[in-house]
Amino acid sequence: MDYIMQPWPWWISGVLIGFTVPLLYFLSGQGFGISTSLQQIGAMCSPHSKLSYFKNYDRVKGLWTLMFIIGIAVGGFIASQFLSSAPIEFLPESYMSLGGGIRLFVGGILIGFGTRYAGGCTSGHAITGIANLNWPSLVATIFFFVGGLAVTWGIGHLIF
Amino acid sequence: MSSQPKENSLAASIVDRDSKQSDTKKPGLSMLALFMSLLVGVYFGIVLTKSEVVRWQRVHDMFLFKEPHMYLIISVGIVVAMIAMLIIKKVNAKTIEGVPIKYDPKPFHPGVIIGGTLFGAGWAITGACPGPIYAQIGAGAWMALFTLAGAMIGMYAYAFFKPKLPH
Numbered sequence: 493m494d495y496i497m498q499p500w501p502w503w504i505s506g507v508l509i510g511f512t513v514p515l516l517y518f519l520s521g522q523g524f525g526i527s528t529s530l531q532q533i534g535a536m537c538s539p540h541s542k543l544s545y546f547k548n549y550d551r552v553k554g555l556w557t558l559m560f561i562i563g564i565a566v567g568g569f570i571a572s573q574f575l576s577s578a579p580i581e582f583l584p585e586s587y588m589s590l591g592g593g594i595r596l597f598v599g600g601i602l603i604g605f606g607t608r609y610a611g612g613c614t615s616g617h618a619i620t621g622i623a624n625l626n627w628p629s630l631v632a633t634i635f636f637f638v639g640g641l642a643v644t645w646g647i648g649h650l651i652f
Numbered sequence: 653m654s655s656q657p658k659e660n661s662l663a664a665s666i667v668d669r670d671s672k673q674s675d676t677k678k679p680g681l682s683m684l685a686l687f688m689s690l691l692v693g694v695y696f697g698i699v700l701t702k703s704e705v706v707r708w709q710r711v712h713d714m715f716l717f718k719e720p721h722m723y724l725i726i727s728v729g730i731v732v733a734m735i736a737m738l739i740i741k742k743v744n745a746k747t748i749e750g751v752p753i754k755y756d757p758k759p760f761h762p763g764v765i766i767g768g769t770l771f772g773a774g775w776a777i778t779g780a781c782p783g784p785i786y787a788q789i790g791a792g793a794w795m796a797l798f799t800l801a802g803a804m805i806g807m808y809a810y811a812f813f814k815p816k817l818p819h
Binding site: 524546594617618639 | 708769785814
């Protein structure tokens with residue numbers, strides 16, 4: 493039990509995260525990817541939108557993404573409340589302010605715009621895409637790191 | 653577009669789907685598939701949180717090359733998923749509802765590079781990719797609501813500018 497309550501080592505974590513792909517395919521027939529949920533929420537919040545991004549989107553077929561992200565939130569709750577011996581510091585102390593909120597908001601805009609323009613995020617491109625030898629996904633993943641490294645090393649001292 | 657949908661409500665699109673599509677199996681529509689999506693989500697949320705992929709510090713230390721934790725997790729995840737996909741293709745595996753499992757390749761276009769770079773920047777700033785945002789909120793890290801609000805605005809911005817962007 494003590495093992496479970498500690499942060500899990502990388503090899504267990506990696507294996508379990510990799511297993512999500514066949515698990516989701518096998519149990520619900522869906523390809524593992526999370527950022528589509530943003531489009532699903534947007535499409536459901538704007539049912540009469542004229543934008544092709546929402547108009548041509550299949551809200552019914554995408555309902556599973558909504559269930560999936562609700563599950564992720566529940567999983568986060570269970571893991572932090574019942575499976576952790578110490579509180580988890582999700583965000584650093586420096587982010588617990590209005591300035592922190594603004595930084596998270598701006599970063600969030602980049603995530604929402606970027607993942608949707610790229611057609612996927614770490615789950616859909618980096619894990620599922622590369623695992624299926626889909627070369628555009630490898631390109632996407634390389635540029636995830638180009639963007640992340642550029643911000644961290646380039647202007648990190650101004651942000652963090 | 654051959655026919656203009658009159659209404660875009662959820663109910664209308666169900667009817668629309670049924671009248672347009674002739675394929676008998678529609679993955680993601682059955683209650684079982686939806687429930688299973690929820691269950692796999694809980695599993696993934698627990699793994700994300702316990703592996704600490706959801707922590708800003710871990711993501712930051714990854715981009716600083718301070719520790720290999722994240723790189724190892726992502727690499728092992730890819731390898732495990734790759735082996736699973738090889739087996740799935742080899743044995744023509746089907747879902748529990750009997751539908752053949754098939755990967756939909758994501759296409760290449762300039763957005764893969766531009767969008768990918770922008771997402772990477774957002775990942776470094778917030779310490780979260782889309783999955784961890786939901787896990788953080790579920791765990792009560794309420795500041796992550798700012799991240800989610802931003803992500804929604806970003807998604808809407810993409811929906812708005814999509815016709816003008818190179819694809």
